[in-house]
Amino acid sequence: MTQRPDPHRPSPEAEPHTSLLIDRFSTRALAPDQQVLAWRTRVGHVVDVPPSRQQLTQGFGAHIDRYRVGGALFTDSQTGAMVLERSIARVSTDTRRDYAFHLYLEGETGRISGMHRKRSEADSVHGIVAMDLNQPFRVERPACRVLTLFVPQHAIDAGLSDGESIHGRTLPFGAPLACAARDHLAVVAATIRDAQPEEAARALETGAQLLIAAFRQDATLTGAGRAALQAAVLARVRRFVDANLHRPDLSPASVVQTLQLKRATIYRWFEHEGGLGAYIRNQRLREAANELVRFPQLQVMDIAYGLGFNSASDFTRAFRRAFDMSPQDLRTRARSLQRARE
Known part of the structure:
Protein backbone atom coordinates (compact mmCIF):
# COMPACT_ATOMS: atom_id res chain seq x y z
CA MET A 1 0.00 0.00 0.00
CA ALA A 219 -19.40 10.74 11.63
CA THR A 220 -22.12 10.68 14.37
CA LEU A 221 -19.75 9.88 17.23
CA THR A 222 -20.98 10.84 20.66
CA GLY A 223 -18.69 11.15 23.63
CA ALA A 224 -14.92 11.32 23.77
CA GLY A 225 -14.70 7.83 25.25
CA ARG A 226 -16.68 6.20 22.45
CA ALA A 227 -14.76 8.14 19.82
CA ALA A 228 -11.41 7.15 21.32
CA LEU A 229 -12.43 3.49 21.57
CA GLN A 230 -13.71 3.38 18.02
CA ALA A 231 -10.57 5.11 16.73
CA ALA A 232 -8.32 2.64 18.51
CA VAL A 233 -10.23 -0.42 17.31
CA LEU A 234 -10.48 0.82 13.72
CA ALA A 235 -6.77 1.57 13.66
CA ARG A 236 -6.05 -1.89 15.04
CA VAL A 237 -8.21 -3.56 12.38
CA ARG A 238 -6.62 -1.50 9.59
CA ARG A 239 -3.11 -2.35 10.81
CA PHE A 240 -3.97 -6.04 10.96
CA VAL A 241 -5.46 -6.04 7.48
CA ASP A 242 -2.53 -4.13 5.97
CA ALA A 243 -0.03 -6.48 7.63
CA ASN A 244 -1.79 -9.60 6.31
CA LEU A 245 -2.84 -8.67 2.77
CA HIS A 246 -0.73 -11.51 1.34
CA ARG A 247 -2.31 -14.17 3.56
CA PRO A 248 -4.81 -16.28 1.55
CA ASP A 249 -6.97 -16.85 4.63
CA LEU A 250 -7.47 -13.14 5.39
CA SER A 251 -11.23 -12.56 5.64
CA PRO A 252 -13.74 -10.66 7.80
CA ALA A 253 -14.21 -13.78 9.91
CA SER A 254 -10.47 -14.24 10.47
CA VAL A 255 -10.08 -10.57 11.46
CA VAL A 256 -12.90 -10.75 13.99
CA GLN A 257 -11.69 -14.08 15.38
CA THR A 258 -8.01 -13.16 15.61
CA LEU A 259 -8.61 -9.76 17.20
CA GLN A 260 -11.48 -11.10 19.38
CA LEU A 261 -13.88 -8.34 18.36
CA LYS A 262 -17.66 -8.14 18.24
CA ARG A 263 -18.68 -9.05 14.71
CA ALA A 264 -21.77 -6.83 14.51
CA THR A 265 -19.94 -3.77 15.82
CA ILE A 266 -16.98 -4.10 13.46
CA TYR A 267 -19.23 -4.73 10.47
CA ARG A 268 -21.26 -1.63 11.35
CA TRP A 269 -18.16 0.52 11.70
CA PHE A 270 -17.00 -0.52 8.21
CA GLU A 271 -20.35 0.14 6.53
CA HIS A 272 -18.97 3.33 4.97
CA GLU A 273 -16.34 1.16 3.23
CA GLY A 274 -19.01 -1.17 1.82
CA GLY A 275 -18.34 -3.69 4.59
CA LEU A 276 -15.22 -5.25 6.08
CA GLY A 277 -14.94 -7.73 3.21
CA ALA A 278 -15.03 -4.90 0.67
CA TYR A 279 -12.41 -3.00 2.68
CA ILE A 280 -10.05 -6.00 2.61
CA ARG A 281 -10.58 -6.44 -1.13
CA ASN A 282 -10.02 -2.73 -1.80
CA GLN A 283 -6.81 -2.72 0.26
CA ARG A 284 -5.55 -5.72 -1.68
CA LEU A 285 -6.31 -3.94 -4.94
CA ARG A 286 -4.50 -0.82 -3.72
CA GLU A 287 -1.49 -2.92 -2.74
CA ALA A 288 -1.63 -4.63 -6.13
CA ALA A 289 -1.59 -1.24 -7.86
CA ASN A 290 1.48 -0.22 -5.92
CA GLU A 291 3.26 -3.53 -6.61
CA LEU A 292 2.48 -3.26 -10.32
CA VAL A 293 4.34 0.05 -10.33
CA ARG A 294 7.15 -0.88 -7.92
CA PHE A 295 7.89 -4.29 -9.43
CA PRO A 296 7.46 -4.03 -13.22
CA GLN A 297 9.39 -7.29 -13.67
CA LEU A 298 6.68 -9.33 -11.88
CA GLN A 299 3.91 -10.96 -13.87
CA VAL A 300 0.40 -9.72 -13.19
CA MET A 301 -0.73 -13.21 -12.21
CA ASP A 302 2.05 -13.51 -9.61
CA ILE A 303 0.91 -10.28 -7.95
CA ALA A 304 -2.71 -11.40 -8.11
CA TYR A 305 -2.07 -14.81 -6.55
CA GLY A 306 0.17 -13.28 -3.91
CA LEU A 307 -2.70 -11.07 -2.76
CA GLY A 308 -5.29 -13.82 -2.45
CA PHE A 309 -7.03 -13.66 -5.84
CA ASN A 310 -7.95 -17.05 -7.28
CA SER A 311 -7.15 -16.27 -10.90
CA ALA A 312 -5.63 -13.57 -13.07
CA SER A 313 -8.99 -13.02 -14.78
CA ASP A 314 -10.82 -12.49 -11.46
CA PHE A 315 -8.12 -10.05 -10.44
CA THR A 316 -8.25 -8.12 -13.72
CA ARG A 317 -12.05 -7.77 -13.53
CA ALA A 318 -11.90 -6.56 -9.92
CA PHE A 319 -9.05 -4.17 -10.74
CA ARG A 320 -10.93 -2.68 -13.69
CA ARG A 321 -14.09 -2.22 -11.61
CA ALA A 322 -12.11 -0.48 -8.87
CA PHE A 323 -9.89 1.79 -10.97
CA ASP A 324 -11.49 1.91 -14.43
CA MET A 325 -8.33 0.54 -16.06
CA SER A 326 -6.61 -2.82 -16.45
CA PRO A 327 -3.41 -3.73 -14.58
CA GLN A 328 -1.51 -3.43 -17.86
CA ASP A 329 -3.01 0.04 -18.46
CA LEU A 330 -1.84 1.12 -15.00
CA ARG A 331 1.72 0.05 -15.75
CA THR A 332 1.67 1.90 -19.07
CA ARG A 333 0.34 5.13 -17.51
CA ALA A 334 2.73 4.90 -14.57
CA ARG A 335 5.71 4.50 -16.92
CA SER A 336 4.57 7.56 -18.87
CA LEU A 337 4.32 9.63 -15.69
CA GLN A 338 7.74 8.47 -14.52
CA ARG A 339 9.36 9.27 -17.87
CA ALA A 340 7.79 12.72 -17.87
CA ARG A 341 9.53 13.49 -14.56
CA GLU A 342 12.95 12.34 -15.76
Whole structure:
Protein backbone atom coordinates (compact mmCIF):
# COMPACT_ATOMS: atom_id res chain seq x y z
CA MET A 1 0.00 0.00 0.00
CA THR A 2 1.14 3.56 -0.67
CA GLN A 3 2.89 4.77 2.44
CA ARG A 4 1.86 7.89 4.31
CA PRO A 5 4.60 10.32 5.36
CA ASP A 6 6.49 9.59 8.55
CA PRO A 7 4.23 10.73 11.41
CA HIS A 8 7.33 11.60 13.47
CA ARG A 9 8.61 14.19 11.01
CA PRO A 10 8.20 17.86 11.98
CA SER A 11 4.68 19.03 11.21
CA PRO A 12 3.98 21.82 8.71
CA GLU A 13 2.76 23.96 11.60
CA ALA A 14 6.30 23.85 12.95
CA GLU A 15 7.59 25.64 9.85
CA PRO A 16 8.26 29.35 10.37
CA HIS A 17 5.60 31.67 8.96
CA THR A 18 8.17 34.08 7.57
CA SER A 19 6.25 35.02 4.44
CA LEU A 20 2.91 34.73 2.71
CA LEU A 21 3.46 33.55 -0.87
CA ILE A 22 0.77 34.65 -3.31
CA ASP A 23 0.39 33.86 -6.99
CA ARG A 24 -2.43 34.25 -9.48
CA PHE A 25 -3.15 32.53 -12.76
CA SER A 26 -5.87 33.12 -15.36
CA THR A 27 -6.59 31.63 -18.79
CA ARG A 28 -8.34 34.81 -19.95
CA ALA A 29 -5.44 36.26 -21.97
CA LEU A 30 -4.68 33.00 -23.79
CA ALA A 31 -5.96 31.83 -27.16
CA PRO A 32 -9.11 29.67 -26.78
CA ASP A 33 -7.38 26.49 -27.98
CA GLN A 34 -4.65 26.95 -25.34
CA GLN A 35 -6.79 27.77 -22.32
CA VAL A 36 -7.72 24.32 -21.03
CA LEU A 37 -4.22 22.99 -21.79
CA ALA A 38 -2.67 25.81 -19.75
CA TRP A 39 -5.07 25.09 -16.90
CA ARG A 40 -4.23 21.41 -17.08
CA THR A 41 -0.55 22.25 -16.75
CA ARG A 42 -1.25 24.63 -13.88
CA VAL A 43 -3.07 22.09 -11.69
CA GLY A 44 -1.35 18.98 -13.03
CA HIS A 45 0.88 18.57 -9.99
CA VAL A 46 -2.21 17.45 -8.06
CA VAL A 47 -4.90 16.33 -10.54
CA ASP A 48 -5.37 15.75 -14.23
CA VAL A 49 -7.95 17.71 -16.27
CA PRO A 50 -8.78 15.69 -19.41
CA PRO A 51 -9.74 18.30 -22.04
CA SER A 52 -12.97 17.95 -23.97
CA ARG A 53 -13.38 18.78 -27.65
CA GLN A 54 -15.57 21.74 -26.72
CA GLN A 55 -12.95 23.14 -24.33
CA LEU A 56 -10.25 22.82 -26.99
CA THR A 57 -12.29 24.58 -29.65
CA GLN A 58 -14.34 27.10 -27.69
CA GLY A 59 -12.00 27.87 -24.80
CA PHE A 60 -12.04 27.37 -21.06
CA GLY A 61 -12.34 30.24 -18.62
CA ALA A 62 -10.62 29.79 -15.28
CA HIS A 63 -8.57 31.64 -12.71
CA ILE A 64 -6.97 30.69 -9.42
CA ASP A 65 -5.41 32.60 -6.53
CA ARG A 66 -3.02 30.50 -4.47
CA TYR A 67 -1.76 31.34 -0.97
CA ARG A 68 0.98 29.49 0.87
CA VAL A 69 2.24 30.26 4.37
CA GLY A 70 4.42 27.85 6.33
CA GLY A 71 2.98 24.42 5.60
CA ALA A 72 -0.53 25.68 4.75
CA LEU A 73 -1.91 25.91 1.21
CA PHE A 74 -5.19 27.65 0.31
CA THR A 75 -6.68 28.38 -3.11
CA ASP A 76 -9.61 30.39 -4.47
CA SER A 77 -10.61 29.38 -7.99
CA GLN A 78 -13.43 29.95 -10.44
CA THR A 79 -13.77 27.71 -13.48
CA GLY A 80 -16.07 26.46 -16.15
CA ALA A 81 -17.36 22.91 -16.09
CA MET A 82 -14.60 20.30 -16.20
CA VAL A 83 -13.52 16.81 -15.21
CA LEU A 84 -10.90 16.32 -12.49
CA GLU A 85 -9.11 13.00 -12.13
CA ARG A 86 -6.60 11.63 -9.68
CA SER A 87 -5.94 8.13 -10.95
CA ILE A 88 -4.48 5.19 -9.10
CA ALA A 89 -1.43 5.61 -11.36
CA ARG A 90 -0.97 9.18 -10.09
CA VAL A 91 -1.49 8.16 -6.46
CA SER A 92 1.05 5.38 -6.84
CA THR A 93 3.73 7.61 -8.37
CA ASP A 94 3.60 10.95 -6.55
CA THR A 95 3.97 12.02 -2.92
CA ARG A 96 0.82 14.09 -2.28
CA ARG A 97 -0.72 12.62 0.86
CA ASP A 98 -2.70 15.50 2.37
CA TYR A 99 -6.46 16.08 2.31
CA ALA A 100 -8.18 18.67 0.11
CA PHE A 101 -11.41 20.23 1.41
CA HIS A 102 -13.39 21.92 -1.38
CA LEU A 103 -15.96 24.53 -0.31
CA TYR A 104 -18.33 25.47 -3.13
CA LEU A 105 -19.25 29.12 -2.75
CA GLU A 106 -20.95 29.00 -6.15
CA GLY A 107 -22.14 25.85 -7.88
CA GLU A 108 -22.19 22.30 -6.55
CA THR A 109 -19.78 19.47 -5.85
CA GLY A 110 -20.70 17.59 -9.03
CA ARG A 111 -20.67 13.86 -9.64
CA ILE A 112 -17.91 12.15 -7.65
CA SER A 113 -16.76 8.65 -8.56
CA GLY A 114 -13.71 6.44 -8.37
CA MET A 115 -14.16 5.46 -4.73
CA HIS A 116 -16.54 3.32 -2.71
CA ARG A 117 -19.18 5.64 -1.26
CA LYS A 118 -22.34 5.09 0.70
CA ARG A 119 -25.26 4.69 -1.69
CA SER A 120 -27.35 7.08 0.38
CA GLU A 121 -24.98 10.03 -0.16
CA ALA A 122 -26.11 12.74 -2.55
CA ASP A 123 -24.31 12.89 -5.91
CA SER A 124 -24.07 16.68 -5.90
CA VAL A 125 -24.62 19.24 -3.16
CA HIS A 126 -24.02 22.90 -2.50
CA GLY A 127 -21.53 22.38 0.26
CA ILE A 128 -18.16 20.80 1.07
CA VAL A 129 -16.43 17.68 -0.23
CA ALA A 130 -13.35 16.09 1.34
CA MET A 131 -10.74 14.34 -0.81
CA ASP A 132 -7.92 12.15 0.50
CA LEU A 133 -5.08 12.58 -2.00
CA ASN A 134 -3.84 9.13 -1.04
CA GLN A 135 -6.90 7.67 -2.81
CA PRO A 136 -8.08 7.94 -6.44
CA PHE A 137 -11.14 9.91 -7.53
CA ARG A 138 -12.91 11.41 -10.52
CA VAL A 139 -15.14 14.49 -10.37
CA GLU A 140 -17.44 15.75 -13.11
CA ARG A 141 -17.73 19.30 -11.84
CA PRO A 142 -20.07 22.02 -13.09
CA ALA A 143 -19.02 25.66 -13.38
CA CYS A 144 -18.25 26.88 -9.90
CA ARG A 145 -16.28 29.03 -7.52
CA VAL A 146 -14.53 26.87 -4.98
CA LEU A 147 -12.23 27.46 -2.03
CA THR A 148 -9.77 24.64 -1.34
CA LEU A 149 -7.84 24.13 1.88
CA PHE A 150 -5.16 21.44 1.93
CA VAL A 151 -4.88 19.88 5.39
CA PRO A 152 -1.92 17.64 6.33
CA GLN A 153 -2.64 14.00 7.05
CA HIS A 154 -1.30 14.22 10.60
CA ALA A 155 -3.86 16.94 11.40
CA ILE A 156 -6.67 14.75 10.07
CA ASP A 157 -5.47 11.77 12.08
CA ALA A 158 -5.34 13.92 15.22
CA GLY A 159 -8.87 15.22 14.73
CA LEU A 160 -10.81 12.32 13.22
CA SER A 161 -11.16 8.75 14.40
CA ASP A 162 -11.03 7.33 10.87
CA GLY A 163 -9.75 9.99 8.50
CA GLU A 164 -9.56 7.79 5.40
CA SER A 165 -13.33 7.24 5.51
CA ILE A 166 -14.14 10.89 4.73
CA HIS A 167 -12.74 10.51 1.21
CA GLY A 168 -15.45 11.67 -1.20
CA ARG A 169 -17.85 12.54 1.62
CA THR A 170 -19.99 15.64 1.17
CA LEU A 171 -21.51 18.01 3.72
CA PRO A 172 -24.28 20.41 2.67
CA PHE A 173 -24.05 23.96 3.96
CA GLY A 174 -27.21 23.31 5.97
CA ALA A 175 -25.03 21.69 8.63
CA PRO A 176 -24.08 24.33 11.25
CA LEU A 177 -20.36 23.58 11.35
CA ALA A 178 -20.21 23.42 7.55
CA CYS A 179 -21.72 26.91 7.45
CA ALA A 180 -19.22 28.13 10.02
CA ALA A 181 -16.31 26.76 7.96
CA ARG A 182 -17.68 28.33 4.77
CA ASP A 183 -18.22 31.74 6.36
CA HIS A 184 -14.79 31.76 7.97
CA LEU A 185 -12.89 30.74 4.84
CA ALA A 186 -14.90 33.12 2.65
CA VAL A 187 -13.66 35.93 4.90
CA VAL A 188 -10.12 34.53 4.67
CA ALA A 189 -10.33 34.53 0.87
CA ALA A 190 -11.43 38.17 0.89
CA THR A 191 -8.77 39.40 3.32
CA ILE A 192 -5.73 37.13 3.15
CA ARG A 193 -3.85 39.18 0.56
CA ASP A 194 -3.46 41.98 3.10
CA ALA A 195 -2.82 39.77 6.13
CA GLN A 196 0.47 39.33 7.95
CA PRO A 197 1.96 35.81 7.64
CA GLU A 198 1.24 34.87 11.26
CA GLU A 199 -2.33 36.13 10.97
CA ALA A 200 -2.88 34.22 7.73
CA ALA A 201 -1.46 31.03 9.24
CA ARG A 202 -3.77 31.28 12.26
CA ALA A 203 -6.79 31.91 10.05
CA LEU A 204 -6.04 28.85 7.91
CA GLU A 205 -5.44 26.70 10.98
CA THR A 206 -8.81 27.81 12.34
CA GLY A 207 -10.39 26.89 9.02
CA ALA A 208 -8.80 23.44 9.14
CA GLN A 209 -10.09 22.81 12.67
CA LEU A 210 -13.60 23.92 11.69
CA LEU A 211 -13.58 21.51 8.74
CA ILE A 212 -12.31 18.65 10.87
CA ALA A 213 -14.99 19.38 13.48
CA ALA A 214 -17.68 19.48 10.78
CA PHE A 215 -16.72 16.06 9.42
CA ARG A 216 -16.24 14.64 12.91
CA GLN A 217 -19.83 15.64 13.68
CA ASP A 218 -20.94 14.00 10.44
CA ALA A 219 -19.40 10.74 11.63
CA THR A 220 -22.12 10.68 14.37
CA LEU A 221 -19.75 9.88 17.23
CA THR A 222 -20.98 10.84 20.66
CA GLY A 223 -18.69 11.15 23.63
CA ALA A 224 -14.92 11.32 23.77
CA GLY A 225 -14.70 7.83 25.25
CA ARG A 226 -16.68 6.20 22.45
CA ALA A 227 -14.76 8.14 19.82
CA ALA A 228 -11.41 7.15 21.32
CA LEU A 229 -12.43 3.49 21.57
CA GLN A 230 -13.71 3.38 18.02
CA ALA A 231 -10.57 5.11 16.73
CA ALA A 232 -8.32 2.64 18.51
CA VAL A 233 -10.23 -0.42 17.31
CA LEU A 234 -10.48 0.82 13.72
CA ALA A 235 -6.77 1.57 13.66
CA ARG A 236 -6.05 -1.89 15.04
CA VAL A 237 -8.21 -3.56 12.38
CA ARG A 238 -6.62 -1.50 9.59
CA ARG A 239 -3.11 -2.35 10.81
CA PHE A 240 -3.97 -6.04 10.96
CA VAL A 241 -5.46 -6.04 7.48
CA ASP A 242 -2.53 -4.13 5.97
CA ALA A 243 -0.03 -6.48 7.63
CA ASN A 244 -1.79 -9.60 6.31
CA LEU A 245 -2.84 -8.67 2.77
CA HIS A 246 -0.73 -11.51 1.34
CA ARG A 247 -2.31 -14.17 3.56
CA PRO A 248 -4.81 -16.28 1.55
CA ASP A 249 -6.97 -16.85 4.63
CA LEU A 250 -7.47 -13.14 5.39
CA SER A 251 -11.23 -12.56 5.64
CA PRO A 252 -13.74 -10.66 7.80
CA ALA A 253 -14.21 -13.78 9.91
CA SER A 254 -10.47 -14.24 10.47
CA VAL A 255 -10.08 -10.57 11.46
CA VAL A 256 -12.90 -10.75 13.99
CA GLN A 257 -11.69 -14.08 15.38
CA THR A 258 -8.01 -13.16 15.61
CA LEU A 259 -8.61 -9.76 17.20
CA GLN A 260 -11.48 -11.10 19.38
CA LEU A 261 -13.88 -8.34 18.36
CA LYS A 262 -17.66 -8.14 18.24
CA ARG A 263 -18.68 -9.05 14.71
CA ALA A 264 -21.77 -6.83 14.51
CA THR A 265 -19.94 -3.77 15.82
CA ILE A 266 -16.98 -4.10 13.46
CA TYR A 267 -19.23 -4.73 10.47
CA ARG A 268 -21.26 -1.63 11.35
CA TRP A 269 -18.16 0.52 11.70
CA PHE A 270 -17.00 -0.52 8.21
CA GLU A 271 -20.35 0.14 6.53
CA HIS A 272 -18.97 3.33 4.97
CA GLU A 273 -16.34 1.16 3.23
CA GLY A 274 -19.01 -1.17 1.82
CA GLY A 275 -18.34 -3.69 4.59
CA LEU A 276 -15.22 -5.25 6.08
CA GLY A 277 -14.94 -7.73 3.21
CA ALA A 278 -15.03 -4.90 0.67
CA TYR A 279 -12.41 -3.00 2.68
CA ILE A 280 -10.05 -6.00 2.61
CA ARG A 281 -10.58 -6.44 -1.13
CA ASN A 282 -10.02 -2.73 -1.80
CA GLN A 283 -6.81 -2.72 0.26
CA ARG A 284 -5.55 -5.72 -1.68
CA LEU A 285 -6.31 -3.94 -4.94
CA ARG A 286 -4.50 -0.82 -3.72
CA GLU A 287 -1.49 -2.92 -2.74
CA ALA A 288 -1.63 -4.63 -6.13
CA ALA A 289 -1.59 -1.24 -7.86
CA ASN A 290 1.48 -0.22 -5.92
CA GLU A 291 3.26 -3.53 -6.61
CA LEU A 292 2.48 -3.26 -10.32
CA VAL A 293 4.34 0.05 -10.33
CA ARG A 294 7.15 -0.88 -7.92
CA PHE A 295 7.89 -4.29 -9.43
CA PRO A 296 7.46 -4.03 -13.22
CA GLN A 297 9.39 -7.29 -13.67
CA LEU A 298 6.68 -9.33 -11.88
CA GLN A 299 3.91 -10.96 -13.87
CA VAL A 300 0.40 -9.72 -13.19
CA MET A 301 -0.73 -13.21 -12.21
CA ASP A 302 2.05 -13.51 -9.61
CA ILE A 303 0.91 -10.28 -7.95
CA ALA A 304 -2.71 -11.40 -8.11
CA TYR A 305 -2.07 -14.81 -6.55
CA GLY A 306 0.17 -13.28 -3.91
CA LEU A 307 -2.70 -11.07 -2.76
CA GLY A 308 -5.29 -13.82 -2.45
CA PHE A 309 -7.03 -13.66 -5.84
CA ASN A 310 -7.95 -17.05 -7.28
CA SER A 311 -7.15 -16.27 -10.90
CA ALA A 312 -5.63 -13.57 -13.07
CA SER A 313 -8.99 -13.02 -14.78
CA ASP A 314 -10.82 -12.49 -11.46
CA PHE A 315 -8.12 -10.05 -10.44
CA THR A 316 -8.25 -8.12 -13.72
CA ARG A 317 -12.05 -7.77 -13.53
CA ALA A 318 -11.90 -6.56 -9.92
CA PHE A 319 -9.05 -4.17 -10.74
CA ARG A 320 -10.93 -2.68 -13.69
CA ARG A 321 -14.09 -2.22 -11.61
CA ALA A 322 -12.11 -0.48 -8.87
CA PHE A 323 -9.89 1.79 -10.97
CA ASP A 324 -11.49 1.91 -14.43
CA MET A 325 -8.33 0.54 -16.06
CA SER A 326 -6.61 -2.82 -16.45
CA PRO A 327 -3.41 -3.73 -14.58
CA GLN A 328 -1.51 -3.43 -17.86
CA ASP A 329 -3.01 0.04 -18.46
CA LEU A 330 -1.84 1.12 -15.00
CA ARG A 331 1.72 0.05 -15.75
CA THR A 332 1.67 1.90 -19.07
CA ARG A 333 0.34 5.13 -17.51
CA ALA A 334 2.73 4.90 -14.57
CA ARG A 335 5.71 4.50 -16.92
CA SER A 336 4.57 7.56 -18.87
CA LEU A 337 4.32 9.63 -15.69
CA GLN A 338 7.74 8.47 -14.52
CA ARG A 339 9.36 9.27 -17.87
CA ALA A 340 7.79 12.72 -17.87
CA ARG A 341 9.53 13.49 -14.56
CA GLU A 342 12.95 12.34 -15.76
